[in-house]
Amino acid sequence: MVWRMSDTFDIHLQELRRGTVVLACLQLLRAPGYGYGLLEDLARHGFVTDANTLYPLLRRLEKQGFLTSEWNTDEARPRKFYRSSAAGEQLADTLTSEWRALTGAIASLTADAPTNEES
């Protein structure tokens, strides 16, 4: 396997994005949502994720108590709908404030960053 510069970039990009999908799910699921629809909503908002990452993630978040689930039997095909629990909404708020703090911190870095002329 040839190691290209873009591969290392991809890894770091993936690391940066990893936590944001959890926050995005918790926010989007303040209203009840269905896995497949959620995948499209996330993509529309710019959160890149695969089905095989998202579906187990939703289960894990439910197991941790941040989501509740309900079977929708309106149609012949039962579908599992998820929704953020109270704890989930609290976590979403906490993660969002942390995100804002980090955004400010990074902005301050680029503001103070030494330019080439100063070195």
Place this chain on the structure above:
Amino acid sequence: MNTELTERYLRAAIAGLPAATQDDVRTELTALIMDATEARIDQGEEPPAAERAVLTELGDPAILAAEYADRPLHLIGPRYFLVWRRLLKLLLWIVPAVAVVGVAISQALVDAPLGTLIGSPSAWASAPPSTWPSG
């Protein structure tokens, strides 16, 4: 009704999960696969090709099963890897050393050349009792 391909996929994806969870995951995944397949059919794909594309996109069902079961996909994780490696290196010279000592001891007892001892099973069977050290 699920096709055979989807059935096989589902069975692989729920493998290893506790029984109650299996039914739950199976029902959930069935709906997700069906909906994704129908969306592709609506966009003009042939049903078998659409189904195949959806399942390929979902990926290796064994990996999915591991994710659902929260099973780590490695044997020795980073936490114990160095300990395991040190132990392995240690054993890599202790075990042969013990084996050599063991063979040397049995050689001394039977008083036969080392080569024949290791080489012929009959050396063990036919070692004459008189060669055993007395006393």
